[in-house]
Amino acid sequence: MSVSLDCCVCGGGAGRWMQHWNRDSGYGICAECVAFEASTLTAEELKENYGKPGVNYGQPMVTFQGRRYKVLAATKHEDVANAFMERVPNASMLTVFDNGVIVLADKEDQGEPIAVEPQKELT
């Protein structure tokens, strides 16, 4: 059963997901916050704290050069990014945004083209 959750990190809405057993009732994590949490936690810690993407929280995604990629982790700290890439062999730096956020993605991830809504005819 999915329920409406608030993010335990930023306090914003976290969407409708299954309550994770290791979180206070009514709390989950939003896709943006979980990307930052993932940068400093192991996969096991992330799962224990927040559950699974697509079940207990939304999979963080990023749009870059017209394609959508799964975000493995995000951080503003280069040393955190480097440590993450050492820990997660397939991780690589996808991009660094102007605000200093380093986005880490799987190097095999080719990204998905963004679906463009066909223009509707005016009636």
Ligand SMILES: [Zn+2]
């Ligand atoms: Zn949040």
